[in-house]
Amino acid sequence: xxxxxxxxxxxxxxxxxxxxxxxxxxxxxxxxxxxxxxxxxxxxxxxxxxxxxxxxxxxxxxxxxxxxxxxxxxxxxxxxxxxxxxxxxxxxxxxxxxxxxxxxxxxxxxxxxxxxxxxxxxxxxxxxxxxxxxxxxxxxxxxxxxxxxxxxxxxxxxxxxxxxxxxxxxxxxxxxxxxxxxxxxxxxxxxxxxxxxxxxxxxxxxxxxxxxxxxxxxxxxxxxxxxxxxxxxxxxxxxxxxxxxxxxxxxxxxxxxxxxxxxxxxxxxxxxxxxxxxxxxxxxxxxxxxxxxxxxxxxxxxxxxxxxxxxxxxxxxxxxxxxxxxxxxxxxxxxxxxxxxxxxxxxxxxxxxxxxxxxxxxxxxxxxxxxxxxxxxxxxxxxxxxxxxxxxxxxxxxxxxxxxxxxxxxx
Numbered sequence: 331x332x333x334x335x336x337x338x339x340x341x342x343x344x345x346x347x348x349x350x351x352x353x354x355x356x357x358x359x360x361x362x363x364x365x366x367x368x369x370x371x372x373x374x375x376x377x378x379x380x381x382x383x384x385x386x387x388x389x390x391x392x393x394x395x396x397x398x399x400x401x402x403x404x405x406x407x408x409x410x411x412x413x414x415x416x417x418x419x420x421x422x423x424x425x426x427x428x429x430x431x432x433x434x435x436x437x438x439x440x441x442x443x444x445x446x447x448x449x450x451x452x453x454x455x456x457x458x459x460x461x462x463x464x465x466x467x468x469x470x471x472x473x474x475x476x477x478x479x480x481x482x483x484x485x486x487x488x489x490x491x492x493x494x495x496x497x498x499x500x501x502x503x504x505x506x507x508x509x510x511x512x513x514x515x516x517x518x519x520x521x522x523x524x525x526x527x528x529x530x531x532x533x534x535x536x537x538x539x540x541x542x543x544x545x546x547x548x549x550x551x552x553x554x555x556x557x558x559x560x561x562x563x564x565x566x567x568x569x570x571x572x573x574x575x576x577x578x579x580x581x582x583x584x585x586x587x588x589x590x591x592x593x594x595x596x597x598x599x600x601x602x603x604x605x606x607x608x609x610x611x612x613x614x615x616x617x618x619x620x621x622x623x624x625x626x627x628x629x630x631x632x633x634x635x636x637x638x639x640x641x642x643x644x645x646x647x648x649x650x651x652x653x654x655x656x657x658x659x660x661x662x663x664x665x666x667x668x669x670x671x672x673x674x675x676x677x678x679x680x681x682x683x684x685x686x687x688x689x690x691x692x693x694x695x696x697x698x699x700x701x702x703x704x705x706x707x708x709x710x711x712x713x714x715x716x717x718x719x720x721x722x723x724x725x726x727x728x729x730x731x732x733x734x735x736x737x738x739x740x741x
Contacts (some may be wrong), residue, residue, distance in 0.1 A: 331590045331591065331592050331599070332589060332590070332591045332592070332610065333591075333592050333594075334591055334592070334593050334594065334613070334614075335593075335594045336593060336594045336595050336596075336650060337679070338613050338614065339555065339591070339593045339594075339600070339650055340650055340651060340679055340680075341613045341616065341679065342554065342555070342602075342609055342610060342613040343553075343554040343555060343640070343650070344679060345609050345612060345613060346554045346606055346609045347390065347554060347639075347640050348364060348390040348391075349389065349390060349630065349632060349640070349676060350627055350630070350678075350679065351627040351628070351630070352628075353390070353391070353392035355390050355391045355392065356391065356392045356393060357391070357392070357393045357394075357398075358398050358401065358402060360390075360391045360392065360393075360394075361387050361391045361394055361398050361399065361402060362402055362408055362409065362421070364387065364390055364391060365387075365402075365409060365419060365420065365421060366421050367551070367552075368551070368552040368639045369414070369420060369424075369548040369549070369551060369552050370414040370415055370418040370419060370420035370548075370552070370639075371383045371386045371387070371418065371419050371420075371639060372386070372415055372416060372417065372418055372419075372637040372639070373411060373417040373418055373419055374417065374636075374637055375513045376659065376671065377512075377513075378670070378671035378687075378688055378689065379671065379673075379687045379688060379689045379696065379724070379728055380396070380689070380727065380728060382635045382636060382637045382638075383399060383419050383635075384396050384399055384727075385633070385634070385635035385636075385638070385673070386634075386635040386637075386638050386639070387399060388633075388724075388727050389632040389633060389634050389635065389638070389676075390632075394727075395727065396727070396729075399419075400509075403419065403507075403509075404507075404508065404509040404510075407422055407523055407524070408421065408422055409421060409422060410422045410425065410506065410507075410524070411506070411507045412425070412428060413428075413431065413479050413480040413566065414428070414566070415549070415552075415563075415565055415566055415639075415642070416480065416481075416565060416566055417480055417481075422524060422525075422528060423528065425503075425524060425528050425529070425531075426528065426531040426532065426533060426534055427533070427534060427535065427541075427544070429503075429532070429533040430533060430541065431479045431501075432479075432501070432502050432503040434478050434479060435477065435478045435479050435498070435501035435502045435503075436502045437478070438477075438478030439478075439498050439501075439502065442473070442474060442475045442494075442498075444473035444474065444475070444491070445473060445475045445491075445494050445495050445498050448469055448473075448491065448494075448495040449495060449498065449499060449504075451469065451495075452467060452469065452492075452495045452496065452499060453499065453504065453505075453519065455467060455468065456505070456517065456518060456519055457519060460518065461508035461509065461516040461517060461518040462496075462516060462517060463496075463514050463515060463516050463517070464490060464492040464493035464496055465492075465514070467492040467495070467496065468492075469491050469492040469495060470491065470492070471491045472488035472489060472490055472491055473488060473489060473491045473494055474487075474488055474489070475489045475494040475497075475498065476489065477497055477498070477501045478501065479501050480501070482497045482501075483497065496515075496517045499517070500517060503520055504519070504520055505517040505518065505519060505520055506518060506519075506520045506523050506524065508523070538569065539574075539577070539578075542567065542569060542570055542574060542578055543578045543581060543582055543587075545567045545570075546564070546567065546570070546575065546578045546579070546582070547582060547587055547588065547603060549563050549564060549567070549642070550588060550601055550602065550603055551603040551605070551606070552639040552642065553639060553640065553642050553643060553646070554602060554606065554609075554640070555591065555593075555600045555601070555602050555646065556600065556601060556643060556646070557598045557599065557600050557601065557643075557646070558575060558576055558579045558598075558599075558601075559598060559645075560572075561642070561643045561645070561646075562642055562643060562644065563642040563643045579601065582601075583601070586604060587603070587604055588601040588602065588603060588604060589601065589602055589603075589604050589607070589610075593650070595649075596649055596650070600646075627678070627679075629677055629678030629679075629716065630676075630677075630678070631675065631676070631677045631716040631717055631719070631720040632675075632676045632677075632720065633673040633674070633675060633676075633685055633687075633720065633724055634673055634674045634675075634676055635673070636657040636659070636671070636672075636673065637657070641655060641674070644656070647681075651680060651681050652680075652681075653674065653680075653681035653704070655674050655681075655684075657672075658670065658672065659671060668684055668686065668700075668702055669686040669699065669700060670686070671686065671688075672684045672685065672686045672702075673685050673686075673687070675701075675717065677713060677716060677717075681704065682703060682704055682707045682713070683701055683702050683703040683704055683707060684701070684702045685698060685700070685701050685702075685717075685721075686698070686699040686700045686701075687699065687721070687724065689725075689728040689730050690730070691728070691729065691730065694729070694730050694731060695730050695731055695732075695733050696721075696724065696725035696728050696730040696731070696732050696733065697733045698721060698732075698733065698737055701717070701737075714737075717737070718734070718737050721734075721737065722734075
Protein backbone atom coordinates (compact mmCIF):
# COMPACT_ATOMS: atom_id res chain seq x y z
CA UNK A 331 0.00 0.00 0.00
CA UNK A 332 1.22 3.48 -0.85
CA UNK A 333 2.06 5.58 2.21
CA UNK A 334 1.69 9.37 2.07
CA UNK A 335 2.23 12.05 4.64
CA UNK A 336 -0.62 14.48 5.14
CA UNK A 337 1.29 17.10 3.17
CA UNK A 338 2.00 14.71 0.32
CA UNK A 339 -1.70 13.82 0.09
CA UNK A 340 -2.58 17.51 -0.09
CA UNK A 341 0.07 18.12 -2.74
CA UNK A 342 -1.17 15.16 -4.78
CA UNK A 343 -4.72 16.49 -4.77
CA UNK A 344 -3.69 20.04 -5.59
CA UNK A 345 -1.39 18.96 -8.41
CA UNK A 346 -4.10 16.78 -9.95
CA UNK A 347 -6.67 19.53 -9.63
CA UNK A 348 -4.38 22.00 -11.37
CA UNK A 349 -4.30 24.25 -8.30
CA UNK A 350 -0.63 24.02 -7.29
CA UNK A 351 2.25 25.73 -9.07
CA UNK A 352 2.06 26.80 -12.70
CA UNK A 353 -1.21 26.40 -14.59
CA UNK A 354 -1.54 23.08 -16.43
CA UNK A 355 -4.92 23.97 -17.95
CA UNK A 356 -4.79 26.85 -20.42
CA UNK A 357 -7.43 28.45 -22.64
CA UNK A 358 -10.46 26.78 -24.18
CA UNK A 359 -8.73 23.44 -24.70
CA UNK A 360 -7.58 23.53 -21.09
CA UNK A 361 -11.15 24.11 -19.91
CA UNK A 362 -12.34 21.12 -21.93
CA UNK A 363 -9.44 18.99 -20.69
CA UNK A 364 -10.28 19.72 -17.07
CA UNK A 365 -13.95 18.82 -17.53
CA UNK A 366 -12.91 15.60 -19.24
CA UNK A 367 -10.50 14.82 -16.39
CA UNK A 368 -13.20 15.49 -13.79
CA UNK A 369 -15.87 13.64 -15.74
CA UNK A 370 -18.30 16.44 -14.98
CA UNK A 371 -18.55 19.78 -13.24
CA UNK A 372 -21.66 20.77 -11.33
CA UNK A 373 -24.00 23.41 -12.65
CA UNK A 374 -25.95 25.72 -10.38
CA UNK A 375 -27.85 28.76 -11.67
CA UNK A 376 -27.12 31.12 -8.75
CA UNK A 377 -24.90 33.93 -10.02
CA UNK A 378 -23.64 36.16 -7.22
CA UNK A 379 -20.15 36.39 -8.71
CA UNK A 380 -20.24 33.78 -11.46
CA UNK A 381 -22.13 30.48 -11.74
CA UNK A 382 -20.64 27.39 -10.08
CA UNK A 383 -19.38 25.79 -13.31
CA UNK A 384 -17.71 29.04 -14.35
CA UNK A 385 -16.17 29.47 -10.90
CA UNK A 386 -14.80 25.92 -11.01
CA UNK A 387 -12.97 26.63 -14.26
CA UNK A 388 -11.76 30.17 -13.49
CA UNK A 389 -9.75 28.87 -10.53
CA UNK A 390 -7.76 26.45 -12.72
CA UNK A 391 -7.76 27.54 -16.33
CA UNK A 392 -5.41 30.30 -17.35
CA UNK A 393 -7.17 32.79 -19.60
CA UNK A 394 -10.64 31.43 -18.84
CA UNK A 395 -13.64 33.68 -19.44
CA UNK A 396 -17.35 33.00 -19.17
CA UNK A 397 -17.45 33.12 -22.94
CA UNK A 398 -15.05 30.15 -23.02
CA UNK A 399 -17.58 27.83 -21.39
CA UNK A 400 -20.44 29.22 -23.46
CA UNK A 401 -18.56 28.40 -26.66
CA UNK A 402 -17.71 24.86 -25.53
CA UNK A 403 -21.37 24.25 -24.67
CA UNK A 404 -23.38 26.07 -27.31
CA UNK A 405 -21.11 26.71 -30.28
CA UNK A 406 -18.51 23.95 -30.37
CA UNK A 407 -20.90 21.48 -28.69
CA UNK A 408 -17.99 19.63 -27.10
CA UNK A 409 -19.70 19.89 -23.72
CA UNK A 410 -23.34 19.30 -22.84
CA UNK A 411 -25.76 20.07 -20.00
CA UNK A 412 -27.25 16.92 -18.45
CA UNK A 413 -27.58 15.36 -14.97
CA UNK A 414 -24.57 13.47 -13.65
CA UNK A 415 -23.70 14.66 -10.16
CA UNK A 416 -27.03 16.44 -10.00
CA UNK A 417 -27.21 19.11 -12.73
CA UNK A 418 -23.90 18.93 -14.52
CA UNK A 419 -21.81 19.69 -17.57
CA UNK A 420 -19.79 16.89 -19.15
CA UNK A 421 -18.17 16.01 -22.50
CA UNK A 422 -20.71 15.33 -25.23
CA UNK A 423 -18.79 12.15 -26.04
CA UNK A 424 -20.03 10.70 -22.71
CA UNK A 425 -23.69 11.00 -23.73
CA UNK A 426 -24.15 7.23 -24.43
CA UNK A 427 -23.17 6.32 -20.84
CA UNK A 428 -26.33 7.97 -19.49
CA UNK A 429 -28.86 6.07 -21.61
CA UNK A 430 -30.30 4.28 -18.54
CA UNK A 431 -31.20 7.69 -17.09
CA UNK A 432 -32.96 8.76 -20.27
CA UNK A 433 -34.82 5.44 -20.27
CA UNK A 434 -35.86 6.02 -16.66
CA UNK A 435 -37.23 9.40 -17.72
CA UNK A 436 -39.18 7.76 -20.56
CA UNK A 437 -40.66 5.21 -18.19
CA UNK A 438 -41.53 7.87 -15.65
CA UNK A 439 -43.11 10.07 -18.31
CA UNK A 440 -45.69 7.38 -19.07
CA UNK A 441 -47.24 8.08 -15.66
CA UNK A 442 -48.02 11.65 -16.65
CA UNK A 443 -50.62 11.41 -19.39
CA UNK A 444 -50.99 15.17 -19.74
CA UNK A 445 -47.32 15.72 -20.60
CA UNK A 446 -47.25 12.74 -22.98
CA UNK A 447 -50.07 14.32 -24.97
CA UNK A 448 -48.03 17.51 -25.42
CA UNK A 449 -44.70 16.00 -26.47
CA UNK A 450 -45.33 15.66 -30.22
CA UNK A 451 -46.86 19.12 -30.30
CA UNK A 452 -43.77 20.63 -28.66
CA UNK A 453 -41.32 18.78 -30.92
CA UNK A 454 -43.25 19.81 -34.01
CA UNK A 455 -43.22 23.46 -32.94
CA UNK A 456 -39.45 23.38 -32.29
CA UNK A 457 -38.79 21.66 -35.64
CA UNK A 458 -40.67 24.48 -37.39
CA UNK A 459 -39.50 27.43 -35.28
CA UNK A 460 -36.13 26.55 -33.77
CA UNK A 461 -34.97 26.79 -30.17
CA UNK A 462 -37.58 27.88 -27.62
CA UNK A 463 -37.90 28.63 -23.93
CA UNK A 464 -40.94 27.78 -21.86
CA UNK A 465 -42.10 31.39 -22.32
CA UNK A 466 -42.05 31.01 -26.12
CA UNK A 467 -43.77 27.63 -26.45
CA UNK A 468 -47.50 28.18 -27.16
CA UNK A 469 -48.73 25.69 -24.57
CA UNK A 470 -50.73 27.07 -21.69
CA UNK A 471 -51.93 25.86 -18.33
CA UNK A 472 -50.47 23.66 -15.58
CA UNK A 473 -50.19 19.89 -15.29
CA UNK A 474 -49.01 17.22 -12.87
CA UNK A 475 -45.39 16.36 -13.68
CA UNK A 476 -41.90 16.08 -12.23
CA UNK A 477 -38.62 14.79 -13.64
CA UNK A 478 -37.38 11.33 -12.73
CA UNK A 479 -33.71 12.25 -13.01
CA UNK A 480 -33.27 15.74 -11.57
CA UNK A 481 -35.04 18.32 -9.43
CA UNK A 482 -37.58 19.79 -11.80
CA UNK A 483 -41.34 20.04 -11.52
CA UNK A 484 -43.70 19.88 -8.58
CA UNK A 485 -44.02 16.63 -6.66
CA UNK A 486 -47.13 17.67 -4.78
CA UNK A 487 -48.73 20.17 -7.11
CA UNK A 488 -48.82 21.32 -10.70
CA UNK A 489 -46.08 22.55 -13.05
CA UNK A 490 -46.30 25.05 -15.88
CA UNK A 491 -47.25 22.86 -18.85
CA UNK A 492 -44.78 24.39 -21.32
CA UNK A 493 -41.93 24.01 -18.87
CA UNK A 494 -42.99 20.46 -18.01
CA UNK A 495 -43.02 19.18 -21.57
CA UNK A 496 -39.68 20.82 -22.41
CA UNK A 497 -38.02 19.44 -19.28
CA UNK A 498 -39.49 15.99 -19.88
CA UNK A 499 -38.17 15.89 -23.44
CA UNK A 500 -34.82 17.15 -22.14
CA UNK A 501 -34.79 14.37 -19.53
CA UNK A 502 -35.49 11.71 -22.18
CA UNK A 503 -32.76 13.10 -24.43
CA UNK A 504 -35.04 14.21 -27.25
CA UNK A 505 -34.19 17.84 -26.57
CA UNK A 506 -30.95 19.50 -25.52
CA UNK A 507 -30.28 22.92 -24.10
CA UNK A 508 -29.53 25.05 -27.13
CA UNK A 509 -28.32 28.03 -25.11
CA UNK A 510 -29.10 30.06 -22.02
CA UNK A 511 -29.87 33.72 -21.44
CA UNK A 512 -29.26 34.33 -17.77
CA UNK A 513 -31.23 31.61 -16.00
CA UNK A 514 -33.58 31.03 -18.95
CA UNK A 515 -32.99 27.85 -20.95
CA UNK A 516 -33.73 27.47 -24.66
CA UNK A 517 -34.30 23.96 -25.99
CA UNK A 518 -33.72 22.43 -29.43
CA UNK A 519 -33.98 18.98 -31.00
CA UNK A 520 -31.10 16.77 -29.89
CA UNK A 521 -30.68 15.31 -33.37
CA UNK A 522 -29.76 18.73 -34.72
CA UNK A 523 -26.88 19.23 -32.30
CA UNK A 524 -25.53 15.87 -31.12
CA UNK A 525 -23.66 13.90 -33.81
CA UNK A 526 -25.63 10.85 -34.91
CA UNK A 527 -22.77 8.49 -34.04
CA UNK A 528 -23.08 9.67 -30.43
CA UNK A 529 -26.85 10.10 -30.33
CA UNK A 530 -27.53 6.60 -31.65
CA UNK A 531 -24.68 4.79 -29.88
CA UNK A 532 -25.80 1.99 -27.55
CA UNK A 533 -25.12 2.09 -23.82
CA UNK A 534 -21.41 1.11 -23.56
CA UNK A 535 -21.98 -0.48 -20.12
CA UNK A 536 -25.42 -2.13 -20.03
CA UNK A 537 -24.63 -4.25 -16.96
CA UNK A 538 -25.84 -2.48 -13.80
CA UNK A 539 -22.97 -3.48 -11.50
CA UNK A 540 -20.37 -2.59 -14.14
CA UNK A 541 -22.06 0.76 -14.70
CA UNK A 542 -22.04 1.47 -10.97
CA UNK A 543 -18.29 0.77 -10.89
CA UNK A 544 -17.80 3.14 -13.82
CA UNK A 545 -19.64 5.92 -12.02
CA UNK A 546 -17.82 5.32 -8.75
CA UNK A 547 -14.44 5.41 -10.52
CA UNK A 548 -15.55 8.60 -12.29
CA UNK A 549 -16.19 10.27 -8.93
CA UNK A 550 -12.89 9.08 -7.43
CA UNK A 551 -11.15 10.55 -10.46
CA UNK A 552 -13.03 13.83 -10.14
CA UNK A 553 -11.98 14.40 -6.53
CA UNK A 554 -8.58 12.68 -6.68
CA UNK A 555 -8.82 10.72 -3.43
CA UNK A 556 -11.93 9.11 -1.92
CA UNK A 557 -12.76 6.50 0.66
CA UNK A 558 -15.37 3.78 1.03
CA UNK A 559 -17.57 5.90 3.26
CA UNK A 560 -20.85 7.80 2.87
CA UNK A 561 -20.08 10.98 0.97
CA UNK A 562 -21.71 13.76 -1.02
CA UNK A 563 -19.30 12.70 -3.75
CA UNK A 564 -21.65 9.77 -4.48
CA UNK A 565 -24.78 11.91 -5.00
CA UNK A 566 -27.07 10.78 -7.83
CA UNK A 567 -25.42 7.39 -8.29
CA UNK A 568 -28.54 5.28 -8.35
CA UNK A 569 -28.70 1.97 -6.52
CA UNK A 570 -25.47 2.43 -4.59
CA UNK A 571 -25.87 1.73 -0.90
CA UNK A 572 -23.07 0.67 1.45
CA UNK A 573 -23.10 -2.96 0.26
CA UNK A 574 -22.94 -2.07 -3.42
CA UNK A 575 -20.32 0.61 -2.79
CA UNK A 576 -18.08 -1.83 -0.89
CA UNK A 577 -18.40 -4.43 -3.64
CA UNK A 578 -17.54 -1.85 -6.28
CA UNK A 579 -14.45 -0.70 -4.36
CA UNK A 580 -13.30 -4.31 -3.90
CA UNK A 581 -13.75 -5.19 -7.57
CA UNK A 582 -12.06 -2.01 -8.80
CA UNK A 583 -9.10 -2.74 -6.53
CA UNK A 584 -8.91 -6.37 -7.70
CA UNK A 585 -8.97 -5.16 -11.31
CA UNK A 586 -6.13 -2.75 -10.58
CA UNK A 587 -8.24 0.28 -11.54
CA UNK A 588 -7.76 2.00 -8.18
CA UNK A 589 -4.79 2.15 -5.80
CA UNK A 590 -5.10 2.01 -1.99
CA UNK A 591 -3.36 4.83 -0.13
CA UNK A 592 -2.71 5.22 3.57
CA UNK A 593 -2.43 8.84 4.63
CA UNK A 594 -0.74 9.91 7.82
CA UNK A 595 -3.30 10.68 10.53
CA UNK A 596 -6.29 9.22 8.65
CA UNK A 597 -7.47 5.76 9.71
CA UNK A 598 -9.65 5.05 6.67
CA UNK A 599 -7.90 3.88 3.51
CA UNK A 600 -8.17 6.27 0.58
CA UNK A 601 -8.13 5.35 -3.09
CA UNK A 602 -7.08 7.05 -6.30
CA UNK A 603 -7.47 6.16 -9.95
CA UNK A 604 -4.44 4.21 -11.16
CA UNK A 605 -4.33 6.56 -14.15
CA UNK A 606 -3.36 9.32 -11.70
CA UNK A 607 -0.10 7.54 -10.86
CA UNK A 608 1.97 10.26 -12.59
CA UNK A 609 0.70 12.79 -10.03
CA UNK A 610 1.61 10.37 -7.25
CA UNK A 611 5.09 9.94 -8.69
CA UNK A 612 5.49 13.69 -8.98
CA UNK A 613 4.41 14.11 -5.36
CA UNK A 614 6.73 11.39 -4.05
CA UNK A 615 9.73 12.83 -5.90
CA UNK A 616 9.30 16.47 -4.96
CA UNK A 617 12.55 18.03 -3.79
CA UNK A 618 12.14 17.81 -0.01
CA UNK A 619 14.91 20.35 0.60
CA UNK A 620 13.23 22.91 -1.60
CA UNK A 621 9.88 22.08 -0.05
CA UNK A 622 11.33 22.75 3.38
CA UNK A 623 12.49 26.13 2.12
CA UNK A 624 9.08 26.66 0.47
CA UNK A 625 10.73 27.18 -2.91
CA UNK A 626 9.20 24.26 -4.83
CA UNK A 627 6.07 26.09 -5.96
CA UNK A 628 5.25 29.75 -6.18
CA UNK A 629 2.03 30.07 -4.14
CA UNK A 630 -1.11 30.79 -6.12
CA UNK A 631 -4.18 32.44 -4.64
CA UNK A 632 -7.47 31.07 -5.94
CA UNK A 633 -11.15 31.48 -5.07
CA UNK A 634 -12.90 28.11 -5.38
CA UNK A 635 -16.49 27.33 -6.35
CA UNK A 636 -18.87 26.20 -3.59
CA UNK A 637 -19.65 22.97 -5.50
CA UNK A 638 -16.13 22.47 -6.85
CA UNK A 639 -15.39 18.78 -7.45
CA UNK A 640 -12.33 19.18 -5.22
CA UNK A 641 -14.76 19.92 -2.35
CA UNK A 642 -17.32 17.19 -3.01
CA UNK A 643 -16.29 15.33 0.17
CA UNK A 644 -16.08 18.05 2.79
CA UNK A 645 -15.21 15.58 5.53
CA UNK A 646 -12.10 14.65 3.55
CA UNK A 647 -11.18 18.32 3.11
CA UNK A 648 -11.57 18.85 6.85
CA UNK A 649 -9.34 15.87 7.71
CA UNK A 650 -6.64 16.65 5.15
CA UNK A 651 -6.60 20.45 5.20
CA UNK A 652 -8.15 21.27 8.57
CA UNK A 653 -10.71 23.41 6.73
CA UNK A 654 -14.39 23.09 7.64
CA UNK A 655 -16.43 24.48 4.75
CA UNK A 656 -20.20 24.63 4.48
CA UNK A 657 -22.15 26.25 1.66
CA UNK A 658 -24.71 28.33 3.53
CA UNK A 659 -26.89 29.41 0.63
CA UNK A 660 -29.84 27.39 1.96
CA UNK A 661 -29.18 28.23 5.60
CA UNK A 662 -31.56 30.86 7.04
CA UNK A 663 -29.77 34.21 7.17
CA UNK A 664 -29.97 34.45 10.97
CA UNK A 665 -28.25 31.05 11.30
CA UNK A 666 -25.38 31.64 8.87
CA UNK A 667 -21.89 31.73 10.31
CA UNK A 668 -20.48 33.47 7.26
CA UNK A 669 -22.60 34.56 4.29
CA UNK A 670 -25.01 33.73 1.47
CA UNK A 671 -22.45 32.91 -1.25
CA UNK A 672 -19.00 32.44 0.25
CA UNK A 673 -16.00 31.01 -1.64
CA UNK A 674 -13.03 29.20 -0.07
CA UNK A 675 -9.69 30.96 -0.51
CA UNK A 676 -6.80 28.67 -1.40
CA UNK A 677 -3.28 30.05 -1.01
CA UNK A 678 -0.43 27.75 -1.89
CA UNK A 679 -1.07 24.42 -0.19
CA UNK A 680 -3.73 25.46 2.31
CA UNK A 681 -7.11 27.07 2.72
CA UNK A 682 -6.53 30.38 4.45
CA UNK A 683 -10.08 31.71 4.63
CA UNK A 684 -13.32 32.58 2.89
CA UNK A 685 -14.44 35.49 0.74
CA UNK A 686 -17.87 36.88 -0.06
CA UNK A 687 -17.85 38.95 -3.24
CA UNK A 688 -20.88 40.30 -5.08
CA UNK A 689 -20.89 41.50 -8.67
CA UNK A 690 -23.15 44.45 -9.46
CA UNK A 691 -23.17 44.07 -13.22
CA UNK A 692 -25.30 47.13 -13.88
CA UNK A 693 -22.77 49.29 -12.06
CA UNK A 694 -19.86 47.19 -13.31
CA UNK A 695 -18.41 46.85 -9.80
CA UNK A 696 -17.34 43.79 -7.80
CA UNK A 697 -17.61 44.44 -4.08
CA UNK A 698 -15.84 42.31 -1.49
CA UNK A 699 -18.39 42.22 1.30
CA UNK A 700 -16.26 40.24 3.72
CA UNK A 701 -13.18 38.09 4.18
CA UNK A 702 -12.90 35.62 7.03
CA UNK A 703 -9.37 34.34 7.72
CA UNK A 704 -8.67 31.07 9.49
CA UNK A 705 -7.59 31.65 13.10
CA UNK A 706 -3.91 30.76 12.60
CA UNK A 707 -3.36 32.75 9.39
CA UNK A 708 -0.85 35.60 9.58
CA UNK A 709 -2.04 38.51 7.47
CA UNK A 710 1.31 39.27 5.90
CA UNK A 711 1.78 41.91 3.25
CA UNK A 712 2.61 39.14 0.77
CA UNK A 713 -0.65 37.32 1.49
CA UNK A 714 -2.81 40.44 1.36
CA UNK A 715 -1.18 41.52 -1.89
CA UNK A 716 -1.87 38.07 -3.39
CA UNK A 717 -5.53 38.28 -2.36
CA UNK A 718 -5.89 41.77 -3.82
CA UNK A 719 -4.32 40.73 -7.12
CA UNK A 720 -6.60 37.71 -7.27
CA UNK A 721 -9.62 39.86 -6.43
CA UNK A 722 -8.76 42.19 -9.33
CA UNK A 723 -8.57 39.22 -11.72
CA UNK A 724 -11.81 37.91 -10.25
CA UNK A 725 -13.47 41.26 -10.91
CA UNK A 726 -12.25 41.14 -14.53
CA UNK A 727 -13.65 37.60 -14.83
CA UNK A 728 -17.01 39.09 -13.77
CA UNK A 729 -16.56 41.96 -16.27
CA UNK A 730 -16.37 44.43 -13.40
CA UNK A 731 -13.86 46.66 -11.71
CA UNK A 732 -12.88 45.95 -8.12
CA UNK A 733 -14.05 48.16 -5.28
CA UNK A 734 -10.58 48.04 -3.72
CA UNK A 735 -11.47 50.25 -0.76
CA UNK A 736 -13.23 47.35 0.92
CA UNK A 737 -10.03 45.29 0.98
CA UNK A 738 -8.10 47.81 3.05
CA UNK A 739 -9.89 46.95 6.28
CA UNK A 740 -8.59 43.36 6.15
CA UNK A 741 -4.95 44.38 6.42
